Amino acid sequence: MTHRPRSLFQKVWEAHRVRELDSGQTQLLIGTHLIHEVTSPQAFAMLRELGLPVRFPERTFATVDHIIPTDDQSRPLSDELAEAMMSELERNCREYGIRFFGPETGAQGIVHVIGPELGLTQPGMTIACGDSHTSTHGAFGAIAFGIGTSQVRDVLASQCLAIAPLKVRRIEVTGELQPGVYAKDVILAIIRELGVNGGTGYAYEYAGPVIDAMSMEERMTVCNMSIEGGARCGYVNPDEKTVEYLRGRRFAPDDARFEARAAEWLAMASDPDAPYDDVVRIDGSTIEPSVTWGIHPGHNLGISESIPTPAETPEDERAGVEEALEYMDFVAGTSIAGTPIDVAFIGSCTNGRISDLREAARIARTGHVRKGVRALVVPGSAAVQKEAEAEGLDEIFRAAGFEWREPGCSMCLAMNPDKLRGREVCASSSNRNFKGRQGSPSGRTLLMSPAMVAAAALAGEVVDVRKIG
Amino acid sequence: MSRQGEELVRIDSVEGTGCVVRGDDIDTDRIIPARFMKVVTFDDMGRHAFEDARKAAKGKHPLDDERFSNAEILIVGQNFGCGSSREHAPQALMRFGFRAFIGGSFAEIFAGNCTSLGLPCVTLDESDLTKLMDAVELDPTQSIRIDLEARTVTSRAGEMQAGIPDGVRHQLLEGTWDATRVLLEAGDAIERTAAALPYIG
Ligand code: SF4
Numbered sequence: 001m002t003h004r005p006r007s008l009f010q011k012v013w014e015a016h017r018v019r020e021l022d023s024g025q026t027q028l029l030i031g032t033h034l035i036h037e038v039t040s041p042q043a044f045a046m047l048r049e050l051g052l053p054v055r056f057p058e059r060t061f062a063t064v065d066h067i068i069p070t071d072d073q074s075r076p077l078s079d080e081l082a083e084a085m086m087s088e089l090e091r092n093c094r095e096y097g098i099r100f101f102g103p104e105t106g107a108q109g110i111v112h113v114i115g116p117e118l119g120l121t122q123p124g125m126t127i128a129c130g131d132s133h134t135s136t137h138g139a140f141g142a143i144a145f146g147i148g149t150s151q152v153r154d155v156l157a158s159q160c161l162a163i164a165p166l167k168v169r170r171i172e173v174t175g176e177l178q179p180g181v182y183a184k185d186v187i188l189a190i191i192r193e194l195g196v197n198g199g200t201g202y203a204y205e206y207a208g209p210v211i212d213a214m215s216m217e218e219r220m221t222v223c224n225m226s227i228e229g230g231a232r233c234g235y236v237n238p239d240e241k242t243v244e245y246l247r248g249r250r251f252a253p254d255d256a257r258f259e260a261r262a263a264e265w266l267a268m269a270s271d272p273d274a275p276y277d278d279v280v281r282i283d284g285s286t287i288e289p290s291v292t293w294g295i296h297p298g299h300n301l302g303i304s305e306s307i308p309t310p311a312e313t314p315e316d317e318r319a320g321v322e323e324a325l326e327y328m329d330f331v332a333g334t335s336i337a338g339t340p341i342d343v344a345f346i347g348s349c350t351n352g353r354i355s356d357l358r359e360a361a362r363i364a365r366t367g368h369v370r371k372g373v374r375a376l377v378v379p380g381s382a383a384v385q386k387e388a389e390a391e392g393l394d395e396i397f398r399a400a401g402f403e404w405r406e407p408g409c410s411m412c413l414a415m416n417p418d419k420l421r422g423r424e425v426c427a428s429s430s431n432r433n434f435k436g437r438q439g440s441p442s443g444r445t446l447l448m449s450p451a452m453v454a455a456a457a458l459a460g461e462v463v464d465v466r467k468i469g
Numbered sequence: 470m471s472r473q474g475e476e477l478v479r480i481d482s483v484e485g486t487g488c489v490v491r492g493d494d495i496d497t498d499r500i501i502p503a504r505f506m507k508v509v510t511f512d513d514m515g516r517h518a519f520e521d522a523r524k525a526a527k528g529k530h531p532l533d534d535e536r537f538s539n540a541e542i543l544i545v546g547q548n549f550g551c552g553s554s555r556e557h558a559p560q561a562l563m564r565f566g567f568r569a570f571i572g573g574s575f576a577e578i579f580a581g582n583c584t585s586l587g588l589p590c591v592t593l594d595e596s597d598l599t600k601l602m603d604a605v606e607l608d609p610t611q612s613i614r615i616d617l618e619a620r621t622v623t624s625r626a627g628e629m630q631a632g633i634p635d636g637v638r639h640q641l642l643e644g645t646w647d648a649t650r651v652l653l654e655a656g657d658a659i660e661r662t663a664a665a666l667p668y669i670g
Contacts (some may be wrong), residue, residue, distance in 0.1 A: 010476075015665070015666060016662065016666070017662070018655050018658050018662045019655055019658060022639075022643075022645065023636065023640065023645070027652055027655055029659065029662045029663055029666070031666060031668060031669060032665075038506070040555075041508075041509035041510060042508075042509070042510060042511050042556070042560075045509070045510040045511060045512065046511075050649065052649070052653075055659070056663070067507070081507040081508070084508075084509055085507065085508075085509055088509040122668060124667075124668070125668060149556045149558055149583075150556060150582070150585050150586075150648065150649075151648075153649060153650055154648050154649050157649045157652070157653060158652035158653050158655070158659060159659060159663065160650060160652045160655070160659060161652075162648050162651065162652060173529060201551070253668075261667065262666055364638055398599075415507070468536070
């Protein structure tokens with residue numbers, strides 16, 4: 001039998017293909033479905049209207065993250081709408097027999113943090129969730145799609161999606177990262193290079209020495225922001241690190257089956273001679289700590305660089321740059337370093353994991369939050385919170401003047417009470433710097449790594465973290 | 470309502486009275502303000518359709534105009550439904566009572582969301598659209614017929630050529646616009662695919 005070399009994407013796609021549809025789409029089986037309180041209630045309502053059951057209730061897992069307050073999570077929640085959304089999720093899970101990881105289980109957290117943590121996310125799976133940052137799970141060599149509410153209904157009803165096949169772009173990050181440069185900087189550099197729409201129609205396969213050297217948590221940060229580069233999903237081929245991360249996790253295969261499953265996981269990796277629709281190489285050794293200066297994640301630059309001028313900008317991006325400069329009220333041609341900040345936010349599904357908090361704490365212990373700066377640390381999950389507290393990170397943050405909060409999405413999108421006010425500038429470890437994203441219609445967001453956020457909190461302005469730690 | 474096991478719903482035409490909302494680039498935030506995202510069902514969404522615009526118009530908004538009450542076809546300008554991709558927008562309009570849209574053009578995601586609800590969005594060229602809007606405002610009682618088979622819009626203003634992408638037209642005519650239904654048609658093949666996967670089977 002001749003060997004047909006395939007990428008991981010192709011292998012996963014073929015294993016999950018139910019049939020081809022007349023529309024040209026593929027009916028793809030979704031192995032693991034994750035839901036939360038914002039995009040699922042209407043899907044359940046539609047299901048009820050149609051009189052349909054949930055087809056594989058044991059393959060859907062729920063948590064509450066977007067609307068949950070991070071100061072006081074006692075019930076009923078003080079925000080009535082938030083309480084209604086949470087109760088509705090609880091009711092739906094009860095009624096349809098879906099496992100719910102609520103705050104009382106000790107397993108609650110941001111959906112993209114708890115999936116891997118619980119071992120629900122595994123290589124070779126298809127995963128879907130009504131949230132665009134579902135691409136995070138690709139760090140394990142899963143093909144993971146963010147979907148809309150009617151697709152949530154489709155998955156509940158049929159465990160399938162109707163979806164068109166994607167092209168695959170391999171992105172090789174070569175060389176070695178400089179000290180003070182993190183996974184966040186790598187993905188910001190990739191988006192800067194390829195553009196916020198550059199990934200349209202693609203799955204991104206991240207590879208090369210820099211990605212190989214990354215921990216699982218760092219790989220999650222990279223995959224998380226695939227969507228910000230326009231890609232439908234992003235993944236890293238599974239390796240020994242992937243296997244070791246999953247060993248012993250609650251939903252990982254049990255000991256008797258683990259080695260056999262691990263061998264299958266490794267075999268899902270792209271074949272050495274797999275075909276790609278595109279290959280891009282990026283030199284990792286030239287990446288600097290990066291900061292966004294504008295209104296989408298592609299508007300980012302290295303800390304030593306200056307904010308672009310419209311005149312130097314290619315014509316098709318000029319209007320966007322002008323609009324961004326006007327909204328941010330920044331001066332073209334000036335340095336981003338030294339920009340004063342009002343708020344510092346460490347958390348989110350991009351950078352709210354234990355390794356992120358450790359790096360931020362390492363910086364935080366060198367000083368105190370600058371007077372006038374509001375600084376928040378929001379662990380990505382209850383498990384992260386527990387681990388951080390066991391290590392004493394909460395004490396370090398508190399001593400340095402940061403607020404230590406309960407887990408949730410918090411100020412990443414500000415559907416809970418954590419919001420920017422007015423024109424505040426926020427150094428944020430989250431993933432979107434869109435206008436108004438952090439809860440104030442005129443608020444301003446500067447995306448950067450958690451260590452850079454901590455450094456900015458201490459200095460009261462954007463600084464190069466390499467000068468501190 | 471249970472559609473399980475019933476026939477596919479084929480949509481070859483929509484007939485009813487119209488309501489005219491003039492203006493271009495009406496975004497989904499205007500159709501359904503963002504604060505209504507914090508809800509658990511779409512049921513109430515109809516009431517909130519165009520809520521802020523209607524409040525601002527103090528009862529003078531077309532959706533509050535008695536002459537247009539019971540209208541089933543919404544007639545709009547260019548680039549209707551632009552902005553955020555929220556599915557709440559077509560849901561709100563459907564629950565308000567609209568079953569189809571005629572406009573100059575529609576934002577792609579909005580139109581896609583409409584298709585998945587079985588709500589056709591058809592386009593007219595500019596002069597025809599103006600003629601139709603004028604005619605409906607003059608006589609709101611007249612019946613308008615969107616014929617997807619013939620690709621026409623017929624009213625007292627005459628028969629006009631209507632645009633709709635081939636793929637969408639096919640889905641509506643064949644009754645395959647409802648993705649859930651199409652996916653469920655695969656039947657046992659779903660379980661068979663699942664059973665062959667090492668982590669499920
Ligand atoms: S942390 Fe932010 S990006 Fe991640 S799931 Fe929550 S709201 Fe979405």
